Amino acid sequence: MAFYLLPIKSLFQPRIISKVFTKCIGPAIGSNLLHRAISTTNPISPEFGFMFDIDGVIVRGTEVLPAAIESFKKLVDSYGKFRVPVIFVTNAGNNLRCQKAQKLTDLLGVKISQEQVVMAHSPLKMFKLFHDKRVLVSGQGPIREISKNLGFTNVCTVEDIRKAFPVLDVVDQKKRENMSRKIDEKFPHIEAVVLMQEPAEWDSALQLIIDVLMTNGKLLNPPAKLPYPHIPLLACNMDLQWMAEAWMPRFGHGAFLVCLEELYKKITGRDMIYTALIGKPSELTMHHADNMCQLHARSLGVQSSVKRIYFVGDNLNTDIFGANLYHRYLTRQRSGRSVAGIAAAITGRGAQTCELEMENEDVNVSAEECHSILVQTGVYNASSDTFSNHSPRDFLPVEGGLREPAFCVPDVLRAVELVFQQEKFY
Numbered sequence: 001m002a003f004y005l006l007p008i009k010s011l012f013q014p015r016i017i018s019k020v021f022t023k024c025i026g027p028a029i030g031s032n033l034l035h036r037a038i039s040t041t042n043p044i045s046p047e048f049g050f051m052f053d054i055d056g057v058i059v060r061g062t063e064v065l066p067a068a069i070e071s072f073k074k075l076v077d078s079y080g081k082f083r084v085p086v087i088f089v090t091n092a093g094n095n096l097r098c099q100k101a102q103k104l105t106d107l108l109g110v111k112i113s114q115e116q117v118v119m120a121h122s123p124l125k126m127f128k129l130f131h132d133k134r135v136l137v138s139g140q141g142p143i144r145e146i147s148k149n150l151g152f153t154n155v156c157t158v159e160d161i162r163k164a165f166p167v168l169d170v171v172d173q174k175k176r177e178n179m180s181r182k183i184d185e186k187f188p189h190i191e192a193v194v195l196m197q198e199p200a201e202w203d204s205a206l207q208l209i210i211d212v213l214m215t216n217g218k219l220l221n222p223p224a225k226l227p228y229p230h231i232p233l234l235a236c237n238m239d240l241q242w243m244a245e246a247w248m249p250r251f252g253h254g255a256f257l258v259c260l261e262e263l264y265k266k267i268t269g270r271d272m273i274y275t276a277l278i279g280k281p282s283e284l285t286m287h288h289a290d291n292m293c294q295l296h297a298r299s300l301g302v303q304s305s306v307k308r309i310y311f312v313g314d315n316l317n318t319d320i321f322g323a324n325l326y327h328r329y330l331t332r333q334r335s336g337r338s339v340a341g342i343a344a345a346i347t348g349r350g351a352q353t354c355e356l357e358m359e360n361e362d363v364n365v366s367a368e369e370c371h372s373i374l375v376q377t378g379v380y381n382a383s384s385d386t387f388s389n390h391s392p393r394d395f396l397p398v399e400g401g402l403r404e405p406a407f408c409v410p411d412v413l414r415a416v417e418l419v420f421q422q423e424k425f426y
């Protein structure tokens with residue numbers, strides 16, 4: 001166990017730096033699309049590892065992509081053991097890690113362990129400061145069980161608030177007509193909010209989460225004056241859109257966050273404050289995934305640490321942006337500057353810090369480089385005229401170069417082949 005003092009703002013706010021990537025987006029494919037010098041050494045004991053996004057890279061909805069099955073045949077030996085470290089980094093969050101691992105195992109025909117899966121909410125286990133507080137968790141699926149597994153001990157949901165204070169939730173006329181007027185006066189105060197995933201009923205969630213923020217979690221006894229800053233708010237998964245079975249991208253949790261931010265601003269005149277934004281593209285999530293990748297290397301008996309990460313994704317705004325942002329973070333680390341120094345340089349005076357407890361993670365070992373590879377089987381479509389340049393509000397302004405992939409290939413199979421060729425690993 002290690003304690004790691006992370007400068008919160010530095011982990012979530014990119015700043016403009018000199019351009020380091022050459023634009024390589026386009027339909028042309030091939031290993032000649034190398035735009036960053038990558039040093040390689042011993043091909044026998046791999047010093048590199050993969051991180052794969054899932055939706056739009058491995059699967060589309062419930063269907064596995066044929067290229068993914070072929071690529072994983074190359075990644076394992078004849079016994080089904082991984083030849084190189086492999087981690088999945090998804091912004092999905094409505095499943096437990098073990099459920100996601102089992103789903104991937106079934107789809108790919110290769111045994112995937114939950115230790116290889118990083119979900120949008122995974123880094124919340126480091127936010128121990130909030131684990132024993134009364135926390136409102138918003139999302140779908142087994143959010144109570146997910147929260148418990150992450151360490152939260154005192155959780156309530158939007159549905160709990162609706163039941164305790166039915167008169168607060170009146171957008172839906174049918175609910176209003178049939179609702180009880182009874183109020184639970186003993187409902188405990190809420191001390192923090194965790195936005196885990198997009199909720200099913202956005203009207204109820206938007207209304208009740210804003211109520212909680214505007215009352216400092218004291219719904220029955222709201223303060224006379226708007227409490228500001230409001231109680232801590234942590235959000236996972238900033239994806240505006242994601243690629244499922246449909247032929248067009250669908251709303252993601254980022255779309256819900258945009259609605260919430262705008263409503264809060266319209267109603268209060270103030271900016272909603274995120275204590276933390278977690279999931280791709282945040283450096284905190286990438287750092288966590290890096291540690292998972294190093295641990296997977298060890299479990300495979302690889303002698304060396306993972307020096308070079310190849311991140312394969314379909315979304316410029318999360319996968320490519322996140323990988324490039326993390327590469328920049330690693331470069332700064334390698335330049336010998338302390339975390340505090342990096343924070344000061346990035347955020348200037350007043351940088352917020354939060355002590356995070358990182359269990360079972362060796363923070364002294366991290367990669368040296370992180371290279372982004374864009375595939376065209378998901379959100380990104382080279383032939384489309386539409387271009388989403390969404391970035392979470394707290395990541396603005398964004399330097400354009402952070403959205404430019406180091407490589408661009410048609411699918412995940414070509415991505416694996418490209419990396420093996422680059423690393424001389426056969």
Ligand SMILES: [Mg+2]
Pocket residue numbers: 053054055056057242243313314315378379
């Ligand atoms: Mg994706």
